[in-house]
Amino acid sequence: MPFALRAPALLAVAAIAAAAASAQEQVIRIGHSGPLSGPNAYAGKDNENGVRLAIEDLNAKKISVGGKTLKFELASEDDQCDPKQGVNVAQKLVDSGVKFVLGPYCSGVAIPASRVYDGGDVLVSTVGTNPKVTQGGYKHLFRIIASDNQIGSSMAVYAAQVLKVKKVGVIDDRTAFGQGLADEFVKEAGRQGLAVVGKEFTTDKATDFSAILTNLKGKQPDVIFFGGYAPQAAPMTQQMKRLAIPAKLLGGDTLCSPEMGKLGGEAVDDTVFCAQAGTMVQDGSPAAAWRARYKARFGQDADAYAASYYDQTMFIGEAMAKGGSTDSLKVSEYLHGHAYQGVAASYAYDAQGNLQKAPVTVSTFKGQKMTPLASY
Numbered sequence: 001m002p003f004a005l006r007a008p009a010l011l012a013v014a015a016i017a018a019a020a021a022s023a024q025e026q027v028i029r030i031g032h033s034g035p036l037s038g039p040n041a042y043a044g045k046d047n048e049n050g051v052r053l054a055i056e057d058l059n060a061k062k063i064s065v066g067g068k069t070l071k072f073e074l075a076s077e078d079d080q081c082d083p084k085q086g087v088n089v090a091q092k093l094v095d096s097g098v099k100f101v102l103g104p105y106c107s108g109v110a111i112p113a114s115r116v117y118d119g120g121d122v123l124v125s126t127v128g129t130n131p132k133v134t135q136g137g138y139k140h141l142f143r144i145i146a147s148d149n150q151i152g153s154s155m156a157v158y159a160a161q162v163l164k165v166k167k168v169g170v171i172d173d174r175t176a177f178g179q180g181l182a183d184e185f186v187k188e189a190g191r192q193g194l195a196v197v198g199k200e201f202t203t204d205k206a207t208d209f210s211a212i213l214t215n216l217k218g219k220q221p222d223v224i225f226f227g228g229y230a231p232q233a234a235p236m237t238q239q240m241k242r243l244a245i246p247a248k249l250l251g252g253d254t255l256c257s258p259e260m261g262k263l264g265g266e267a268v269d270d271t272v273f274c275a276q277a278g279t280m281v282q283d284g285s286p287a288a289a290w291r292a293r294y295k296a297r298f299g300q301d302a303d304a305y306a307a308s309y310y311d312q313t314m315f316i317g318e319a320m321a322k323g324g325s326t327d328s329l330k331v332s333e334y335l336h337g338h339a340y341q342g343v344a345a346s347y348a349y350d351a352q353g354n355l356q357k358a359p360v361t362v363s364t365f366k367g368q369k370m371t372p373l374a375s376y
Contacts, residue, residue: 024069025068025071026071027071028070028071028073028100028320029074029075029098030051030055030075031093031101032047032074033076033090033102033104033113034047034076034079034081034103039204042259043105043259043303044081046306047102047105047303049294050102050306050307050310051076052074053310054310055313058072058313061321063317066325066326070317075093075096075098077092079103081106081108086110086112087112090116090117093117094116094117094122099122100125100316100328101117101124102309103127104126104128105126105127106128106175106177107175107180110130111132115136117138121140121329123140123141123142123329125144125316126141126142126144127144127145127309128177129145129146129148130148130176130177131149131180132180134354135352138353139332140328140329140332141353142355144309144347144355145277145305145345146277147354148184149184150277153185153187153188155225155251155273155275156185156188156189156194156225157188157376158250158273158374159192159250160189160192160194162362162374163222163223166194167194167197167219167222168194168197168224169197169223169225169247170186170224170226170227171200171216171227171236172202172228173203173204173206177228178226178227179227181227181251182225182227183227185227197216197220198215200216206232209235209239210243213239223250223273225250226250227252228251230255233255233260233272234262234263235263235264236249237264237271238264238265240271248273249273250274251272251274252275252276253276254274255274256275256363257304258301258369258370260368261365261367261368264368266368268365269366269367272364273364274362274370275361276304277344278307278308278344278359278361281372289343290310294306311340311344314340315347316335319334319335319338322334336351359376361374
């Protein structure tokens with residue numbers, strides 16, 4: 001039979017085979033909301049990579065639910081760490097039928113967007129650390145790292161009991177994250193007997209901090225706590241050096257980033273101290289092996305929360321496999337009732353969706369690279 005006559009038959013067979021394969025698959029779209037542009041894009045892209053690596057691993061497992069093999073796909077959106085844009089992203093993901101979202105990264109986005117996601121029965125897994133994130137009563141929202149009250153208080157305890165300081169200055173960037181973190185630091189500082197000698201404010205777009213730093217210099221704080229992000233903390237540290245301010249700069253998880261060394265250079269060494277969710281990464285540990293995989297896959301070191309995003313995505317996949325359902329509400333119920341050992345932490349959630357027994361690690365920088373000091 002000539003090929004021209006056989007081709008339609010072959011195409012028909014191929015189409016039938018493709019349709020059969022499709023009928024045996026169920027596509028699960030995993031959404032991601034984070035800053036993919038702007039000053040915090042390094043974090044958003046890193047978090048996205050954590051989800052992407054988990055999706056690749058889940059697809060390799062060929063999880064079957066209800067007789068169908070699950071095929072996971074990534075749907076990533078740029079919320080720019082802007083509340084208005086974050087709400088628009090949330091509505092877009094809900095309208096497109098996405099039922100699982102990793103993010104938002106910024107508390108100021110997570111708080112208003114959560115209502116939209118809840119209305120669409122979306123399971124949300126965020127690193128927004130402001131305590132208000134999990135106080136909205138949304139049953140399908142999970143905070144996958146420690147909250148501000150854990151991170152902020154840890155740095156106050158470290159300042160008092162390890163650094164042995166007496167006087168502290170405080171700066172925050174007026175974002176939901178930065179202000180919330182600074183408030184928690186101040187509360188614990190008071191309990192630790194530290195004197196807050198000055199408070200200053202900036203924005204998450206600022207680059208010149210000379211005026212507020214000069215104000216604090218006159219009050220001679222032993223340390224300055226900054227509630228904000230690395231793109232501001234790095235130049236702030238450089239300006240502290242130029243103004244001959246001897247104080248250490250303390251901060252939360254957003255300062256525990258390779259970006260600090262890249263932007264701040266030598267100024268950050270033995271000057272910046274930060275607290276981040278998770279335990280210290282030991283050589284030969286699963287966390288160290290995972291970081292090596294991440295670097296081989298993406299050509300760069302993992303930043304603060306790629307591993308947490310990876311873990312939670314894998315936990316969601318396990319919930320589907322072991323719970324026998326891809327329904328977001330049933331997966332949420334599974335997460336509330338079970339624990340999961342990831343590469344960054346052990347995951348178990350309370351009724352409000354907070355991570356239970358969340359470990360915190362304090363680090364500094366040496367040679368512009370983050371160096372863990374102790375876990376609490």
